Amino acid sequence: MSKMVPVPGRGIVPERDIDKSPILECIDLGIKFGGLAAVDNFNLTIGRTEIAGLIGPNGAGKTTVFNLLTKVYQPTRGTILLDGMDTNNMTTAQVNRSGIARTFQNIRLFTALSVEDNVKVAMNNQMHYNMWSGVFRLPGYWKEEKVAHDRAMELLSFFDMQDLASARAGSLPYGAQRRLEIVRALATNPSLLLLDEPAAGMNPSETADLMEHIRMIRDTFNIAIMLIEHDMSLVMNVCEGICVLNFGHVIAKGTPAEIQANPTVIEAYLGKKKEA
Numbered sequence: 001m002s003k004m005v006p007v008p009g010r011g012i013v014p015e016r017d018i019d020k021s022p023i024l025e026c027i028d029l030g031i032k033f034g035g036l037a038a039v040d041n042f043n044l045t046i047g048r049t050e051i052a053g054l055i056g057p058n059g060a061g062k063t064t065v066f067n068l069l070t071k072v073y074q075p076t077r078g079t080i081l082l083d084g085m086d087t088n089n090m091t092t093a094q095v096n097r098s099g100i101a102r103t104f105q106n107i108r109l110f111t112a113l114s115v116e117d118n119v120k121v122a123m124n125n126q127m128h129y130n131m132w133s134g135v136f137r138l139p140g141y142w143k144e145e146k147v148a149h150d151r152a153m154e155l156l157s158f159f160d161m162q163d164l165a166s167a168r169a170g171s172l173p174y175g176a177q178r179r180l181e182i183v184r185a186l187a188t189n190p191s192l193l194l195l196d197e198p199a200a201g202m203n204p205s206e207t208a209d210l211m212e213h214i215r216m217i218r219d220t221f222n223i224a225i226m227l228i229e230h231d232m233s234l235v236m237n238v239c240e241g242i243c244v245l246n247f248g249h250v251i252a253k254g255t256p257a258e259i260q261a262n263p264t265v266i267e268a269y270l271g272k273k274k275e276a
């Protein structure tokens, strides 16, 4: 794990990313639902190949941050810079094409489609054949199909899932469906991968395997990963920088060791001790 180093005015990033511009900068980001500030004054910088964690008690605003980054919600205030580019007027699809992919807390696969087709659907934004090539199955179509098939198999093999390519996605065991969601997100060629509770519902050996894969994804694809997770062993083991939210506010940022020793974080999770 690379040492985290401070960047003036930007927080901390891994030392190996110090000379590269950050992949993500959130500046004074906020959103209100009615009177409730679900996220307020959110500032965060993520290094180009950082594995970052976003944690906090239930209802703290973590998924709302992901929804802001992916433009499911438009922020009430603040700025999101993706690779230095302001995403202010972008749609979810545009943000995805610009480099952000995500998985969801509740799995959202096309359960009736095959495993391979789930991955290929995600590659759609990279297909170039025109409608007529598709309708009449012209050579251009078959060429792109072959490229898509090869790429899908390559991505599936990353999780050792190539033999499941023709299985119906809905028939896979739960852990495999979660892995397929990650493969599908990778198929869009992201530079920032957002994982919302990737270990939810996994058994300990699946979680350990996932930890390895999260590091492998970063090393193989050279991308940044930001994850929301309640499993603290996963967070503390794989994340380099951690941001803690409580009631929509950032209450701490730091390395796993700093976060674990931070009294404000401990209080947010365990509740304030009553005075004797």
Ligand SMILES: Nc1ncnc2c1ncn2[C@@H]1O[C@H](COP(=O)(O)OP(=O)(O)OP(=O)(O)O)[C@@H](O)[C@H]1O
Binding pocket: 033, 038, 056, 057, 058, 059, 060, 061, 062, 063, 064, 065
């Ligand atoms: N579309 C919405 N309309 C109104 N309130 C919302 C909406 N989305 C989220 N909220 C509220 O914003 C707050 C933050 O919710 P969010 O789902 O982001 O929390 P979370 O940290 O992801 O929680 P959990 O760990 O339980 O998933 C909550 O009070 C929630 O009720």
